Amino acid sequence: MAEVATFATSDQLLVVIDPAARRMDGEAVRIAKDVLSAGAATKVCLPDGPDEFARALARRGSRRPVVVGDDRALVRAVSLLHRQRELAECALSVVPVGTMLGLAGSLGVPTGAVAAARAALDGVERRLDLLVDDSDGVVVGALRIPPVPAMGVPAAVGEAGPESAGRVPWLRSARSLVRTLGAARPSRLSEVVVPPGGPSRLRVEVDGVTLVDLDQPVRELSVTPCAGSAEVEVRPVSVGAEAAPLRAAGRHVTVSGADFRYRADSVVSGPVRRRTWTVWEGALGLRLPG
Incomplete structure (x- = not known):
C-alpha cells in the first residue's frame, strides 16, 4: 500500500483512494488529490484491496477520512467504521469516482470531482440514518427484495x-x-x-405488527431509512388490476419466510430465512456542501 504525505493549511485528512477508482478514472482521481492537497494537510493511501482499505481507515488517527471511489467504496467505509463503533466520532467525506454513483448522489454528495473535494474541505457535517441488521450489516441507502441487480x-x-x-x-x-x-x-x-426475481412468500413485520403474511405473495419489497424511521413499501402480487402497495414506517422491520436474498445498497446477501433491520438515527456523519 503506497502512502504519500503532503502538507498544506488547515485540516488533517486521510485520503483513501479505492483501487477501482484508480483504474476507472485516473484523471478524476488526480484532480481530487490536487484539490484536497491544496486545501489541507493530506496523507494519501493507495490500498491494493479490501484488507489494506480496512487497515488504512483503522490507522487514521486524528485524521478525517476522505474516500475516493464509487458507491461500493462508500458502503465499505461506512460498514468498517460501524463495525469499529467509530461512526459517531467520525465525519466521513466522499469524492465519487467510477460508474456506480447513484447512492452518493442520492445522499447529496456532488458527483463531480472538484465539487466533491471542495465539499470535503469546506462542507458541513450532516447526520444521516442507517439500517443495521441483526448480523451487524449496514444499509446506507435502500434494502430491496428480490435483489434486482444494479446496472x-x-x-x-x-x-x-x-x-x-x-x-x-x-x-x-x-x-x-x-x-x-x-x-x-x-x-x-x-x-x-x-x-x-419472482413472487416471494414473506412475512413482513414493522414494530411487531404484520404488514403482509405468508399467504399473500410479494412481488417487491423496499425498506429505506428516513427521518428516524424505516419506510417500508410492499408490492403484493395481484390478479387482474394492479394491487395497491402496502406502506408502513417504524423502527424495526423483520422479514421472514422461505429462503430469500436481499440487496442492501450494492451488496447481495443471503439466502436467509429471517432478518431484522433497525434504524440507527443519525448514525452516519457525512460531509456535504453547506
Missing part, C-alpha cells in the same frame, strides 16, 4: 467489490450457460448466480 454490477452473493471486476466476463458466461441448460440439475455454479 454494471455482477449479481453475485456477497460484496461486489473491485476485486471482482476480473470475474465479470466469467459470470456472464455462467449465466448464459445456466439459461441454455434450462432445467439442468442444480450445480455449484447455480449457487453463485442470483436467480431472476
